[in-house]
Amino acid sequence: MSGTQGITGFQLLWWVILPYLALTTFVIGHVWRYRYDQFGWTSRSTELQEKKLLKWGSPIFHYATFGAIAGHVIGILIPESWTHAVGIPENYYHWFSAAAGTAAAVGIVVGIGFLAYRRLFVPRVRATTSAVDWLTLILLAIVIALGIAETVGVNLLGSAYDYRQSVALWFRGLFVANPDVRAIANAPLLYQVHATAAWAILIVWPFSRLVHAWSYPVWYLWRPFVVYRSRVAAHPNEPGTSGRRWRSIGTRY
Ligand code: HEM
Numbered sequence: 001m002s003g004t005q006g007i008t009g010f011q012l013l014w015w016v017i018l019p020y021l022a023l024t025t026f027v028i029g030h031v032w033r034y035r036y037d038q039f040g041w042t043s044r045s046t047e048l049q050e051k052k053l054l055k056w057g058s059p060i061f062h063y064a065t066f067g068a069i070a071g072h073v074i075g076i077l078i079p080e081s082w083t084h085a086v087g088i089p090e091n092y093y094h095w096f097s098a099a100a101g102t103a104a105a106v107g108i109v110v111g112i113g114f115l116a117y118r119r120l121f122v123p124r125v126r127a128t129t130s131a132v133d134w135l136t137l138i139l140l141a142i143v144i145a146l147g148i149a150e151t152v153g154v155n156l157l158g159s160a161y162d163y164r165q166s167v168a169l170w171f172r173g174l175f176v177a178n179p180d181v182r183a184i185a186n187a188p189l190l191y192q193v194h195a196t197a198a199w200a201i202l203i204v205w206p207f208s209r210l211v212h213a214w215s216y217p218v219w220y221l222w223r224p225f226v227v228y229r230s231r232v233a234a235h236p237n238e239p240g241t242s243g244r245r246w247r248s249i250g251t252r253y
Contacts (some may be wrong), residue, residue, distance in 0.1 A: 006182070007181045007182060011031045011181055011185045012181065014178065015170065015181045019179075019199055021203075021248075022200070022202040025203045025206070026205055029194045029203075029206025029207060030089065030214075032206070033081050033207065035165070039157075041211050041215065042209065042215075043212030044133075044209045046118075049127075049128060050118050050122045050124060053114045053118040054109075054115075054118065056114050057113070057115040058111070059111075060107055060110055060112025060113055060114070060115075061108060061112055061114070062111070064105075064106070064107025064108040064110075064111055065104075067100065067103070067104035068101070071100060071104060071151075074097070075168065076164070076167065077168075077172065078162075079168070080093075080162075080164040080165065080181065081173070094155065094160060097151070098155045098160075102151060102152055102156050104151075105148045105151055105152055116141075119137070132208050132209075133209065135204060135208075136201070136208045136210060139204060140201065140202045142193075143194060143197045146194040148192055149165075149190055150190055150191060150194060154188075154216075161187075161188060163187070165183075166180075166191075167183070167184055167191050167195065169183045170184035171184075171195070180192050182202070187246050202216045208213035
């Protein structure tokens with residue numbers, strides 16, 4: 001494991017064991033939930049309780065979140081050396097991520113504003129909110145607030161921090177059993193808490209309504225068409241005046 005010399009037991013626990021524990025819970029938890037609770041595998045939509053705010057908040061939040069997820073792939077999963085190799089200099093990347101990330105951040109804040117408002121202040125929606133829902137929402141709020149502080153506070157308005165040379169090395173290393181513990185242990189606290197809260201979300205994920213993320217009905221794209229035939233509205237014939245008349249019992253048609 002690179003960067004393990006001189007690391008403390010606590011750092012090993014926090015930056016290696018906790019992530020693997022979270023990933024294991026995430027995978028096994030999903031298998032368990034799928035096998036034992038298929039009827040509960042749902043977003044538990046509250047569309048029937050309240051639709052006006054949801055109609056705006058949900059798409060804005062989800063599309064902006066997809067933008068932020070794409071940002072994590074580009075900034076954390078793709079090594080900095082690759083973007084250099086295709087001729088994207090560091091300062092181009094930096095301004096692109098700050099601008100695109102800030103646009104995503106605005107969408108996330110507006111979307112979550114709608115969603116949080118209805119969840120907190122619409123009694124019918126609030127009444128459907130379980131303890132696991134509250135836990136998930138609080139964790140999401142922490143991760144999102146800190147992530148936005150990183151993008152807008154540090155990268156756009158602050159002195160910028162090259163997380164691609166630290167946080168990203170540790171994160172990618174986890175998937176090849178070689179996490180750079182010192183890289184994350186020396187990162188600013190903001191990034192450390194963001195990542196820790198993200199593992200907590202992964203642990204809660206399979207037991208929450210977040211499982212709906214894996215049930216988007218993409219198969220709709222391939223399913224057979226539903227055939228609709230137009231029906232000309234017409235009054236039915238008067239009994240006995242259509243082609244099909246009453247006949248005496250026993251008479252063949
Ligand atoms: C351990 C896993 C994660 C790591 C290492 C990580 C790391 C980061 C970093 C370095 C940034 C700053 C990006 C920039 O300034 O350009 C960021 C931003 C952000 N992160 Fe994470 N993150 C993780 C998981 C998550 C999760 C699970 C969520 C949401 C559920 C999340 C939500 C966000 C948001 C909303 C932003 C702001 C992005 C934007 O405005 O475009 N992160 N994250």
